[in-house]
Amino acid sequence: MSRRHEEGQTVMAKWPGSHLWFHAKVLKTLEGDKYVVRFEEGTEEEVAAHHVLSESYFGRSGSKSPSRRRSRSRSRGRSPGRTPRRRSKSPAIKTPKVAKANSSGTPARGRRESPRKVAKSTPAAKTATPEPKGKASPEPKAKSSPEPKATSTPAKITKMEVKKVVEQKSEVVHRYATRSSTNKELVPGLDLKPGAVPKTTEYEFGGPVGAFLLTFLLPATVLYLYGVCNKAHCDLVFVPHLPKTLDAYFNTNAALVFLGWFAFQALIYMLPIGRLADGVPLRDGRMLKYRINAFFAFVVSLAAFGAAYHYKAPLGWVYDNYLQLASTATAFSLLMSVVLYIRARRAPKSALSPVGNSGNAVYDFFIGHELNPRIGSFDLKYFCELRPGLIGWVMINLCLCAKHYSEHGQLSTALTCVTLFQALYVADALWFEDAILTTNDITTEGFGFMLAFGDLAWVPFTYTLQGRYLVDHPEHDLTNVQAALIVLLNLLGFWIFRASNSQKNAFRRNPYDPKLQGLESIPTNVTNKSLLVSGWWGLVRHPNYLGDLIMALAWCLPCGFNHVVPYFYVIYFTILLIHRERRDHLVCSKKYGAAWDKYCERVKYRIFPYIY
Numbered sequence: 117m118s119r120r121h122e123e124g125q126t127v128m129a130k131w132p133g134s135h136l137w138f139h140a141k142v143l144k145t146l147e148g149d150k151y152v153v154r155f156e157e158g159t160e161e162e163v164a165a166h167h168v169l170s171e172s173y174f175g176r177s178g179s180k181s182p183s184r185r186r187s188r189s190r191s192r193g194r195s196p197g198r199t200p201r202r203r204s205k206s207p208a209i210k211t212p213k214v215a216k217a218n219s220s221g222t223p224a225r226g227r228r229e230s231p232r233k234v235a236k237s238t239p240a241a242k243t244a245t246p247e248p249k250g251k252a253s254p255e256p257k258a259k260s261s262p263e264p265k266a267t268s269t270p271a272k273i274t275k276m277e278v279k280k281v282v283e284q285k286s287e288v289v290h291r292y293a294t295r296s297s298t299n300k301e302l303v304p305g306l307d308l309k310p311g312a313v314p315k316t317t318e319y320e321f322g323g324p325v326g327a328f329l330l331t332f333l334l335p336a337t338v339l340y341l342y343g344v345c346n347k348a349h350c351d352l353v354f355v356p357h358l359p360k361t362l363d364a365y366f367n368t369n370a371a372l373v374f375l376g377w378f379a380f381q382a383l384i385y386m387l388p389i390g391r392l393a394d395g396v397p398l399r400d401g402r403m404l405k406y407r408i409n410a411f412f413a414f415v416v417s418l419a420a421f422g423a424a425y426h427y428k429a430p431l432g433w434v435y436d437n438y439l440q441l442a443s444t445a446t447a448f449s450l451l452m453s454v455v456l457y458i459r460a461r462r463a464p465k466s467a468l469s470p471v472g473n474s475g476n477a478v479y480d481f482f483i484g485h486e487l488n489p490r491i492g493s494f495d496l497k498y499f500c501e502l503r504p505g506l507i508g509w510v511m512i513n514l515c516l517c518a519k520h521y522s523e524h525g526q527l528s529t530a531l532t533c534v535t536l537f538q539a540l541y542v543a544d545a546l547w548f549e550d551a552i553l554t555t556n557d558i559t560t561e562g563f564g565f566m567l568a569f570g571d572l573a574w575v576p577f578t579y580t581l582q583g584r585y586l587v588d589h590p591e592h593d594l595t596n597v598q599a600a601l602i603v604l605l606n607l608l609g610f611w612i613f614r615a616s617n618s619q620k621n622a623f624r625r626n627p628y629d630p631k632l633q634g635l636e637s638i639p640t641n642v643t644n645k646s647l648l649v650s651g652w653w654g655l656v657r658h659p660n661y662l663g664d665l666i667m668a669l670a671w672c673l674p675c676g677f678n679h680v681v682p683y684f685y686v687i688y689f690t691i692l693l694i695h696r697e698r699r700d701h702l703v704c705s706k707k708y709g710a711a712w713d714k715y716c717e718r719v720k721y722r723i724f725p726y727i728y
């Protein structure tokens with residue numbers, strides 16, 4: 117091992133199992149790239165060498181004053197566009213004592229299992245007392261949260277302490293992330309690698325050839341579904357019945373409606389309504405801001421639909437021009453992806469997507485070359501992922517209902533079920549809008565043809581297939597018992613989907629969250645994140661996919677069993693999620709190594725308990 121730090125030297129060391137960096141003294145150099153360090157409050161820990169950095173790395177040489185450090189890094193690190201962060205009054209940013217006291221929550225159980233953990237806990241850590249109440253935050257008197265099961269630290273966690281640690285944590289992460297932009301060295305544990313994004317060396321989707329084929333195949337599938345399942349028939353035939361004239365695919369009105377809808381959503385997105393949320397730190401240390409007002413956009417859109425219905429706007433026009441709208445959305449997303457790719461070629465190398473930077477134009481165009489293309493503060497990927505397509509999906513369903521109602525004077529139970537189920541799903545996505553900021557789609561995938569087309573054309577025009585089928589086949593409806601069973605199935609799926617996603621989000625946001633008490637987790641050495649191994653994430657490795665798939669089935673069942681085409685959604689979605697699960701499995705096993713293997717050993721099934 118190269119000896120970068122001398123025994124006795126004061127360094128910054130990462131508190132095991134956290135993102136927090138503290139002052140520590142090197143006590144001993146161990147075999148296998150490790151040090152034994154003593155943190156300022158006395159706890160001794162064995163720490164991997166890449167979690168030990170010189171103090172100067174953090175912009176401090178010799179000073180021990182937290183306040184000095186704080187002001188210095190602030191003035192250096194702030195980028196002009198950044199809004200002021202909340203200032204933690206607590207001087208305890210670097211108190212492992214508090215971090216230790218709180219580590220008696222979920223991660224502590226994991227940490228005790230960790231083979232690398234040889235720490236002896238000092239009495240100070242064991243009896244860690246919280247900061248004087250009321251000092252760190254203006255919260256009302258903190259109540260004790262439910263006490264954790266017996267651990268090595270009998271200290272109780274109060275809500276206020278949890279809040280404080282989270283604040284400290286985000287402050288430390290933020291501050292040091294910012295610092296990294298001016299430093300060539302890597303910040304271990306933060307996954308921030310300043311500078312150019314490395315070349316993508318591993319291809320997915322069959323590489324450039326697969327990407328090329330999919331660029332044609334995906335739009336062809338939208339047309340195919342329209343051609344094989346419409347008012348005239350609904351059969352899986354090889355050659356679909358599609359019109360042969362251009363104006364059957366494009367007309368001015370459809371183009372105007374599509375562009376008007378896109379502009380309407382863009383306008384709502386730009387309104388200074390709703391809070392601004394931070395994205396995850398980028399490689400250059402910046403954190404982008406995102407406007408959170410998608411649910412507001414949904415409500416406004418529903419109100420607009422209500423007004424249009426009230427004033428007898430010809431809403432059935434959407435059904436009549438379904439093909440033209442789908443073609444326009446496809447053409448628009450293709451055009452947008454070309455512009456995005458050209459733009460990305462001129463973007464700074466640090467702004468590229470780590471998975472869409474292969475150097476092969478076809479592949480990068482498909483996957484997306486630039487990570488977060490923005491026009492000013494307008495984030496194109498984030499906007500497209502949730503708004504025009506997702507809200508558009510519900511609007512198309514409502515227009516299909518209007519068409520059905522105008523023709524039959526009532527709504528079928530089947531169509532009502534499908535419309536309500538899907539509206540609930542979309543409302544949920546928009547309500548939990550900020551959860552998307554930590555998904556791979558936003559943090560890792562570029563914005564290329566796959567996502568642009570997926571968001572703007574695929575979602576609104578293939579996910580509405582069941583609704584369109586039910587308008588075309590009004591003779592089919594559900595009995596009350598059938599409807600009740602399908603409603604129950606949808607609720608079951610929704611419950612699993614929502615509860616598991618919320619559990620993971622809460623755990624990722626704050627592993628010390630009292631509502632996660634009693635859940636076991638496995639510590640991981642690589643990125644200092646733990647993996648939930650009980651609760652929903654102990655049932656199968658992707659309980660959220662399971663819930664989503666159960667809902668998918670509930671959205672298709674109202675179409676009955678006369679035709680297979682309306683089951684396209686659940687079939688496609690099963691393939692998509694199995695592929696996503698395999699992709700995620702590879703990413704996680706690379707990222708978490710042995711901890712992931714241990715997780716897979718504990719949780720045998722990927723999506724379906726006892727089946728797969």
Ligand SMILES: NC(=O)C1=CN([C@@H]2O[C@H](COP(=O)(O)OP(=O)(O)OC[C@H]3O[C@@H](n4cnc5c(N)ncnc54)[C@H](OP(=O)(O)O)[C@@H]3O)[C@@H](O)[C@H]2O)C=CC1
Binds near residue numbers: 556624645
């Ligand atoms: N309707 C649609 O068309 C689609 C819907 N979806 C839905 O979107 C949602 C998000 O899906 P997606 O982003 O693919 O995947 P997930 O939300 O399942 O995220 C996977 C990530 O979760 C983390 N993770 C995995 N296991 C654990 C664990 N045991 N404990 C803690 N963290 C864990 C890992 O990231 P890390 O450790 O880095 O946090 C992993 O990379 C799902 O509900 C899915 O069903 C997805 C695609 C299409």
Ligand SMILES: CC(C)=CCC[C@@H](C)[C@H]1CC=C2C3=C(CC[C@@]21C)[C@@]1(C)CC[C@H](O)C(C)(C)[C@@H]1CC3
Binds near residue numbers: 544545
């Ligand atoms: C075949 C093809 C064109 C693939 C592109 C895939 C996209 C359609 C999907 C990739 C991930 C998605 C997510 C949602 C919609 C579909 C796409 C864009 C999502 C917004 C649906 C609502 C959920 O609640 C969600 C927010 C979790 C979800 C995020 C992923």
